[in-house]
Amino acid sequence: MTDSRIEISFTLNRRPVTLRVDPRSRLLDLLRYDLGLPGTKEGCGEGECGACTVHLDGVPVNSCLVPAWQVRDRAVLTIEDTAEAAVERMLDAGTTQCGACTPGVVMTARWLEANPRLLERFSARHLMAGNLCRCTGYDGIIDGIEIPVPDREEA
Amino acid sequence: MRVDLATSFEEALRIKAERSDVVPVAGGTDLLVHWPDAHALQERDWLDLSALTELSHIHFEPDTVVLGALATYWDVIQDQRFRALPLLPAAAATVGSLQIQTRGTWAGNIANASPAADGVPALMVYDAEVQLASTSGRRSVPLADFYHGYKQLEARPEELIESIRVPLRPHDFENFTKVGSRAAQAITKVGMAVAHSAAGWRIVANSMAPTVRRCRTLERLVESGGTVDSPDGLLSAIRADVNPIDDIRSTAAYRERVFSRLLYQTLLPACSSFS
Helix, strand or coil, X not given: CCCCCEEEEEEECCXXXXXXXXXXXXXXXXXXXXXXXXXXXXXXXXXXXXXXEEEECCEEEEHHHCEHHHHCCCEEECHHHCCXXXXXXXXXXXXXXXXXXXXXXXXXXHHHHHCHHHHHCCCHHHHCCCCCCCCCCCHHHHHHCCCCCCCCCCC | CCEEECCCHHHHHHHHHHXXXXXXXXXXXXXXCCHHHCHHHHHCCXXXXXXXXXXXXXXXXXXXXXXXXXXXXXXXXXXXXXXXXXXXXXXXXXXXXXXXXXXXXXXXXXXXXXXXXXHHHHXXXXXXXXXXXECCEEEEEEXXXXXXXXXXXXXXXXCEEEEEEEECCCXXXXXXXXXXXXXXXXXXCEEEEEEEEXXXXXXXXXXXXXXXXXXXXXXXXXXXXXXXXXXXXXXXXXXXXXXXXXXXXXXXXXXXXHHHHHHHHHHCCCCCCEC
């Protein structure tokens, strides 16, 4: 059998990486099995649940729907890059029970926190709708997102 | 599985001309679903278009909007210029979730040819044209004429979609309606897009026929000013335009009943011939 693997270079959690990928690998497989970063979870494998959410060039994507070779020359951020404080905040808000959805929830929440102006046009619940949680419900998730609220001090 | 990673659109066109059976992929949000079990697709050869930044543009020209083939749903949702074509962001917002919208492309929605596509009716109701390219030239096809049957495209095997052109016209009526099992993350059971401009009425149905379909009999009925005093008054025109089926998501009877009522309720405030 010939080696049909494809050499790609990309930026993973702010560091350059070069490796050969199986053409059948998804970004999710690349992260978990080739690069040993099991923080990104596989839930449904069909782009519904958001457990596998990572940032690709700064926007949330389902890594189960991205062929690994599509991340060449791009930047990927995973849950492993996340500051502990951001995860702690989610835990304190009562967001986590089984924990399968949590890495994806945190990655979408991080993007929302980095782009707070989106909340002038879209609700946090709407933007978080691609991350399904079957244990705790969604109030805790929304509470765990640190959103700058200009009026908070006056209220 | 062989993968060609195109570095320019011209290179992609050459590959498509030489091996027209390659699977073009951009966002991958349909092709990669349940990928570990997608053995037939894994046997195919693939052509990756995702790095062709020359196709990711959105240009607002004086009377046309041009969506490059890599323009995503999210590109349109977050671009406030699309207030001029509000059914495009409205439809985009119903496609999957944010994580799908950041990857899925309008051109992919057209090429994937699902009868339940949500982006296609919004484009079709605005008279969008599909710009096709091959090594032998370019041509433009009205999206309303792009489908010949279930997954049967007007595009020739050697052609790729380069862009989508949407006329910018003032509309005095626009509506996009999607009925699914839930508000979010659902595939359409019954859908429609309706618009009126100086060009006349446009009515497009999805999940009601083997393709997304422009409903010309219904358009003529509405244009003619013929009296419609109940949803059932639309049924003969609906039956001339579409032919819904029973499938895992719904039944033909439900689809026809819901479509007739939604269309009647949608047009009632806009048409004096409706009562």
